[in-house]
Amino acid sequence: MxxxxxxxxxxxxxxxxxxxxxxxxxxxxxxxxxxxxxxxxxxxxxxxxxxxxxxxxxxxxxxxxxxxxxxxxxxxxxxxxxxxxxxxxxxxxxxxxxxxxxxxxxxxxxxxxxxxxxxxxxxxxxxxxxxxxxxxxxxxxxxxxxxxxxxxxxxxxxxxxxxxxxxxxxxxxxxxxxxxxxxxxxxxxxxxxxxxxxxxxxxxxxxxxxxxxxxxxxxxxxxxxxxxxxxxxxxxxxxxxxxxxxxxxxxxxxxxxxKRYVAETYAQSAVEGVIELAEREDLDPDDIAGVKLETFAGAKLIIGGGEGNRYEIDNRAQADHSLPYMLAAALIDRDLSLEQYEPDRIRREDVQELLRIVDVSEDSELTERFENGEMPAVIDVTTDDGTTYRIEKEAFHGHPLDPIGWxxxxxxxxxxxxxxxxxxxxxxxxxxxxxxxxxxxxxxxxxxx
Structure with missing residues (x-):
């Protein structure tokens, strides 16, 4: 070159x-x-x-x-x-x-x-x-x-x-x-x-x-x-x-x-997935015992804790680079747009508590799939009664595999x-x-x- x-x-x-x-x-x-x-x-x-x-x-x-x-x-x-x-x-x-x-x-x-x-x-x-x-x-x-x-x-x-x-x-x-x-x-x-x-x-x-x-x-x-x-x-x-x-x-x-959602790039599939899961199962945020996201290496590195604490969230710049915050806010509000980054929303007790039980881990198979053109995410939400609900995504609406037109x-x-x-x-x-x-x-x- x-x-x-x-x-x-x-x-x-x-x-x-x-x-x-x-x-x-x-x-x-x-x-x-x-x-x-x-x-x-x-x-x-x-x-x-x-x-x-x-x-x-x-x-x-x-x-x-x-x-x-x-x-x-x-x-x-x-x-x-x-x-x-x-x-x-x-x-x-x-x-x-x-x-x-x-x-x-x-x-x-x-x-x-x-x-x-x-x-x-x-x-x-x-x-x-x-x-x-x-x-x-x-x-x-x-x-x-x-x-x-x-x-x-x-x-x-x-x-x-x-x-x-x-x-x-x-x-x-x-x-x-x-x-x-x-x-x-x-x-x-x-x-x-x-x-x-x-x-x-x-x-x-x-x-x-x-x-x-x-x-x-x-x-x-x-x-x-x-x-x-x-x-x-x-x-x-x-x-x-x-x-x-x-x-x-x-x-x-x-x-x-x-981008379909106001969120860091690597969060798009996970956010879309957790909203779809919350709507499909009519999840009550007060009944959530844990949220687990399996994702690819880049997402874990950048917004999942590999380059700094992603659980201490106090401002917009931290929130839109925190998978725990984005997933918690999206699950509660069933949306992730500009309103979810207002200071009062970021600091509210419901999202601050929920984000702390969001676990983010890398899966090597998902990393390989990402490197081959997907943006995969696997999300498990467990409720207080022990029931676990799962959703798997290969991409999101807006990805080159599923582009947004005019x-x-x-x-x-x-x-x-x-x-x-x-x-x-x-x-x-x-x-x-x-x-x-x-x-x-x-x-x-x-x-x-």
Whole structure:
């Protein structure tokens, strides 16, 4: 894998190279991201990002989504808008055996670069295809989690590539942008271990900002390491190890899943399963003696206790990375949406007591099944009278094995954005995104002010 190889892929990929299925899938990724962003505008951490952007800039060519006409540079817009698409932990995920990044983290950066450069919707789709493909290939072939790096280490590279496409950089400028981004901005895994805090939901926004800044530097003549990946003490030597990629015009977008529930990626099947079990057996939470989840290695590691205590839950950032909390809340409420992450709900006695009798264990067979493309979960709920109820899942609705189409995504969009946008604005956004190849990037961002 060489830095030139990535830059050549960016240069070679245009809208005409994308299959109709890839174009459609990318548009659905945009709709999902926009809906999540609208709902995240009122969150305290995203407000902190907005206030910081306002402290640094008072005007600019790019729209700050949801901020009533406020503008900023593409760099700061990428930070702000990515914070919105990412913070609620409701975004898409790419499922690789040893890494699970969120390729929608690229959307804010690529849109900002496209708005700044006055690009078309076709250009935007090409840039998103580039970013999704690179993010997926890095996750699959060069996982960094076990080496102590966060998955946004991939994002800064993929977003820099997508931004370079929209900014119209030539081959050497693109190579420089990727070199700067990947050399200077490698994030540590400590973001998601131990006592998790709100930076978890903002780290990818920081990566998106750094990606666009790297591309802007390259656009204006800054040279970067030409051998980011292959050079001595470069990315492969220090971070990932040697690897190769097989780049296609955006086909990796089909490996991105849509979250059905507001929960960490690896929890989706388990949450869906416990809700189905609670409804099927009409379980009374007061009668539960124990909950046992058998899951795969990654879920146990990240949200089941392998990277820190997942039973001491006091805030949103801890709750959406705790299988015990998510299963307890879903069993009690028979839902796991934004309401289950309100501070009062998190701290309520019923869920705090139930989460402590949730046992999470890894099953090697389930790990093998996950590595072969499923997201399996086996859940046993035992009641006070000794009866045990079981449900087994191989995937969830939204997984690539059971994808959510336009109808489901529009329903999700209406559910999370409904209280923030009038019906006609939602309808206009959906139609603009559905026909993105006939629009300009500015047509989309004008609806996000």
């Amino acid at each position: 060489t830095t030139l190889e990535l830059a050549e892929f960016v240069q070679a990929t245009d809208y005409e190279d994308l299959s109709p299925d890839v174009r459609d899938a990318l548009k659905r990724r945009v709709l999902d991201s926009v809906g999540i962003a609208v709902a995240a505008e009122v969150a305290d951490p995203t407000q902190v990002v907005f206030e910081t952007v306002r402290d640094l800039e008072t005007d600019g060519a790019c729209t700050l989504w949801g901020r009533d006409g406020d503008g900023a540079s593409p760099v700061q817009a990428a930070m702000h808008n990515t914070a919105l698409t990412r913070y609620l932990d409701y975004m898409d995920s790419f499922l690789a055996p040893n890494e699970t990044p969120h390729p929608s983290d690229n959307v804010g950066a690529v849109v900002a670069a496209g708005e700044y450069a006055d690009r078309s919707g076709e250009d935007l789709l090409a840039g998103l295809a580039v970013a999704y493909e690179i993010q997926g290939e890095l996750a699959w072939n060069a996982p960094v989690r076990d080496r102590g790096f966060d998955h946004v280490t991939h994002t800064v590279v993929s977003a820099a590539a997508g931004a370079s496409k929209l900014l119209g950089l030539d081959l050497e400028e693109t190579r420089n942008a990727i070199g700067i981004a990947g050399t200077a901005h490698n994030a540590l895994r400590v973001t998601r271990t131990g006592g998790i805090n709100e930076w978890k939901g903002i780290a990818s926004a920081n990566a998106a900002r750094n990606a666009v800044y790297s591309a802007m530097l390259a656009k204006n003549g800054m040279e970067g390491p030409r051998d980011l990946f292959e050079g001595q003490k470069g990315w492969q030597d220090v971070i990932s190890g040697a690897f190769d990629v097989d780049l296609t015009p955006g086909e990796r977008v089909h490996d991105a899943m849509t 109808e489901g995504l529009e329903a999700k969009f209406d559910a999370i954005a409904g209280e923030h946008l009038e019906d006609d604005r939602r309808d206009e956004l959906v139609e603009t995104i559905r026909t993105l190849e006939d629009q300009d990037v500015a047509d989309l961002t004008a609806l996000l002010e």
